[in-house]
Amino acid sequence: MNIKLITDSACDLSIDYIKENNIALVSLMVNLNGEFIPDDLGQTISHKDFYKAVKEGAMPSTTQVNVGTFYDIFKKYVEKGDAILYIGISSALSGTVSSATTAREMILEEYPEAIIHIIDSLCVSAGEGVLIYKAVEMLKNNVSLDEIVNYLESIKRKVIHAITVDDLNHLKRGGRISGAVAAVGGLLGIKPTLKIDDEGRAVASEKFKGRKKALKYLVNQLGINGDNIEEQTIFICNADCIEDALQVKTMIMDEYKVKDIVITSIGAVIGTHGGPGTIAIVFIGKER
Structure with a gap:
């Protein structure tokens, strides 16, 4: 069949x-x-x-x-x-x-x-x-x-999603954070990270001041949570921020040995909720 x-x-x-x-x-x-x-x-x-x-x-x-x-x-x-x-x-x-x-x-x-x-x-x-x-x-x-x-x-x-967004207002619209948090975070240049939990929900993780630190955090998750990453295809998802995706790819290649890296574009549905500038690393790990 x-x-x-x-x-x-x-x-x-x-x-x-x-x-x-x-x-x-x-x-x-x-x-x-x-x-x-x-x-x-x-x-x-x-x-x-x-x-x-x-x-x-x-x-x-x-x-x-x-x-x-x-x-x-x-x-x-x-x-x-x-x-x-x-x-x-x-x-x-x-x-x-x-x-x-x-x-x-x-x-x-x-x-x-x-x-x-x-x-x-x-x-x-x-x-x-x-x-x-x-x-x-x-x-x-x-x-x-x-x-x-x-x-x-x-x-x-065991599929790990390490995610960061560039603009907090999209999370505010989706009810993930309050308007006050979005306003203050925007002024301070705060870049939150998100993950997907065992129930499949998007939940807040760490917060960083500046995009560079947030991207570094994503890459670090590969070393912390990855399982046999040398045998894996690692995915980098990006919402109209291909330059950052290529930077993250280089960071991964500099630090880890992996089977392959695939860069994908985040589509309109997921992009509606994360907004332009959303970027994520996805891989199989030990636990969420």
């Missing part, structure tokens, strides 16, 4: 990678200046144009993938006789996995023999992407679906 891998656009992988590996993509939506636009890895609106709009004052909002979208895509592949593996954005950050679960129940009522596995990644952006990379690798090696699911479930809480 063919296994069809499906993911959502919050994975922030490149559209080339998605197409090359025949992954089906469902898109979360962004309301930008009153227009609903699919967050489809930069196809409908480029990452550059999205962040340009935000920098010019746009205040986008986001919506999850709906049940109908999942129902249609699940039905399409079930009718082809495929088994389905969907890897989705953390349920603590979006209702997208809940929509997928409802759609799965609807499909199973019509097609009781259908095989649909849903992985709540408890991750975001390239953290979700790490699980997709692992799944693709295992599929290429003809690993069984049950083995893939069990493995992904076993490592998803």
Whole structure:
């Protein structure tokens, strides 16, 4: 039986990678200046144009993938006789996995023999992407679906996200910090860091005065929490700050030996909440 891998656009992988590996993509939506636009890895609106709009004052909002979208895509592949593996954005950050679960129940009522596995990644952006990379690798090696699911479930809480944002106002809008904290932090040049906890929530970590110290903190997390990093592909996610991403890559290469480093662009949905200048290092570690 063919296994069809499906993911959502919050994975922030490149559209080339998605197409090359025949992954089906469902898109979360962004309301930008009153227009609903699919967050489809930069196809409908480029990452550059999205962040340009935000920098010019746009205040986008986001919506999850709906049940109908999942129902249609699940039905399409079930009718082809495929088994389905969907890897989705953390349920603590979006209702997208809940929509997928409802759609799965609807499909199973019509097609009781259908095989649909849903992985709540408890991750975001390239953290979700790490699980997709692992799944693709295992599929290429003809690993069984049950083995893939069990493995992904076993490592998803070991995916470490070390994140910093450049502008506190985006966190304020998302309710992560108060207006007063954002105002004072902005005046003092405070750069907060965030992480994803075991429940898949974005939570505050350390605070630093200045961008340079915050970036150094991200790199240090690789040494503190990384597990067998010399055998890993490390992801650097960036929201329209490629120069900083390249700097972080150089810092990692100067300090550690790793298998590979992949730089990805943070898309419109995740970028709505972190804002331009958000940057993160994602890797598999010992614990969150």
